[in-house]
Amino acid sequence: MKTNFDFMMPSVNFFGPGVIEKIGQRAKMLNMQKVLIVTDSFLKQMENGPVKQTEASLRAAGVSYAIFDQVEPNPKIRNVKAGAALYKAENCDSIITVGGGSAHDCGKGIGIVLTNGEDVTKLAGIETLDKPLPPLMAVNTTAGTASEITRHAVLTNEETHLKFVVVSWRNVPLVSFNDPLLMLDVPTKLTAATGMDALCHCVESYVSENSNPITDAQAIQGMKLIGQYLRRAVANGHDLEARTNMAYASLLAGMAFNNADLGYVHAMAHQLGGQYDAPHGVCCAVLMPTVERWNMIASPERFADIAVFLGENVNGLSKMAAAERGIAALERISADVGIPANIKSIGANPADFKVMAENALKDGNAFSNPRKGSKADIIS
Numbered sequence: 001m002k003t004n005f006d007f008m009m010p011s012v013n014f015f016g017p018g019v020i021e022k023i024g025q026r027a028k029m030l031n032m033q034k035v036l037i038v039t040d041s042f043l044k045q046m047e048n049g050p051v052k053q054t055e056a057s058l059r060a061a062g063v064s065y066a067i068f069d070q071v072e073p074n075p076k077i078r079n080v081k082a083g084a085a086l087y088k089a090e091n092c093d094s095i096i097t098v099g100g101g102s103a104h105d106c107g108k109g110i111g112i113v114l115t116n117g118e119d120v121t122k123l124a125g126i127e128t129l130d131k132p133l134p135p136l137m138a139v140n141t142t143a144g145t146a147s148e149i150t151r152h153a154v155l156t157n158e159e160t161h162l163k164f165v166v167v168s169w170r171n172v173p174l175v176s177f178n179d180p181l182l183m184l185d186v187p188t189k190l191t192a193a194t195g196m197d198a199l200c201h202c203v204e205s206y207v208s209e210n211s212n213p214i215t216d217a218q219a220i221q222g223m224k225l226i227g228q229y230l231r232r233a234v235a236n237g238h239d240l241e242a243r244t245n246m247a248y249a250s251l252l253a254g255m256a257f258n259n260a261d262l263g264y265v266h267a268m269a270h271q272l273g274g275q276y277d278a279p280h281g282v283c284c285a286v287l288m289p290t291v292e293r294w295n296m297i298a299s300p301e302r303f304a305d306i307a308v309f310l311g312e313n314v315n316g317l318s319k320m321a322a323a324e325r326g327i328a329a330l331e332r333i334s335a336d337v338g339i340p341a342n343i344k345s346i347g348a349n350p351a352d353f354k355v356m357a358e359n360a361l362k363d364g365n366a367f368s369n370p371r372k373g374s375k376a377d378i379i380s
């Protein structure tokens with residue numbers, strides 16, 4: 001067992017059905033006077049949806065707010081700039097993000113440019129932020145990215161189609177909310193994609209070079225819960241037990257990768273997401289079995305463990321055969337929830353692979369992958 005490691009946790013997380021009601025009171029405790037709510041137009045309009053509930057709680061607590069509802073999936077620099085302009089025009093002093101990873105990352109991006117400099121592309125990398133962001137809270141509505149508790153802000157440069165990450169502990173929201181009642185109406189395809197993203201966080205954390213005993217504990221429990229509940233959440237979105245367990249698994253997965261980091265699946269998924277504007281969870285899910293089968297020789301024991309966490313019987317099998325069962329289990333869950341089998345389905349064009357492979361190897365997630373590859377490996 002690794003005996004020396006650090007472990008960082010989110011400041012405060014409220015978890016469980018109904019916790020969204022506490023947001024007004026928390027805004028008050030943080031002395032937020034005028035909040036910029038960062039979300040998208042669909043969630044803003046949703047009847048009794050997460051934005052309406054956030055507004056109601058803020059109003060009840062006497063906290064003023066303005067709404068920026070222009071977040072796009074795979075949030076773009078133009079979204080960050082527009083949000084920051086509205087923040088200034090409305091004299092806001094704080095931010096609440098409402099949505100999935102895109103809303104949280106856009107809100108982090110807005111906070112970054114307000115206090116650390118206007119060109120967010122220059123801040124890509126690890127621990128590049130000198131100054132704290134404005135006070136930030138996050139209301140999470142998908143069980144997948146865990147951006148509501150992470151130090152990552154994933155943004156896309158719409159001119160270069162490059163997805164980049166600003167990784168800093170200053171990005172972690174002060175308070176986050178995971179209320180599974182807000183997730184009941186997530187559409188089937190998004191439930192599948194985000195659930196597979198969370199599974200990928202667990203798998204990549206578990207086999208990462210930077211894993212430690214705490215991240216292992218979180219990733220293991222996350223995998224067990226996702227193996228048990230993702231199919232149920234996809235089959236019936238109103239299954240509150242399945243939604244609650246998926247929300248919890250996603251949170252565990254986030255704490256794990258916030259510390260253990262990820263690997264080539266995420267490094268490559270960012271290229272597909274940036275180049276083709278494809279849903280992040282689908283990019284991860286499509287790549288995961290192929291990348292992990294290639295990774296298998298680096299750590300067959302860990303992949304054999306994964307087979308067991310996902311409910312496979314590996315008794316009597318050799319280590320490599322058991323590890324292969326782990327990969328097969330990943331393929332099966334992906335197929336069962338309706339994820340396409342290859343990257344053609346998201347428009348991938350081999351003419352783009354050379355540049356995307358070069359960029360994948362530079363992505364911060366690549367460095368903790370357990371097996372080291374070349375550009376040719378990534379392309380193949």
Ligand code: NAD
Binds near residue numbers: 183185
């Ligand atoms: P998303 O935030 O892009 O949301 C996708 C769609 O789902 C949106 O159109 C939104 O309106 C809708 N939606 C969200 N919640 C809903 C709800 N409760 N009911 C109905 N519809 C709902 O999706 P995502 O997968 O959560 O986020 C993906 C983004 O997060 C990507 O850009 C990815 O790179 C990033 N990401 C960030 C981190 C991090 O730590 N910062 C980690 C992984 C991924």
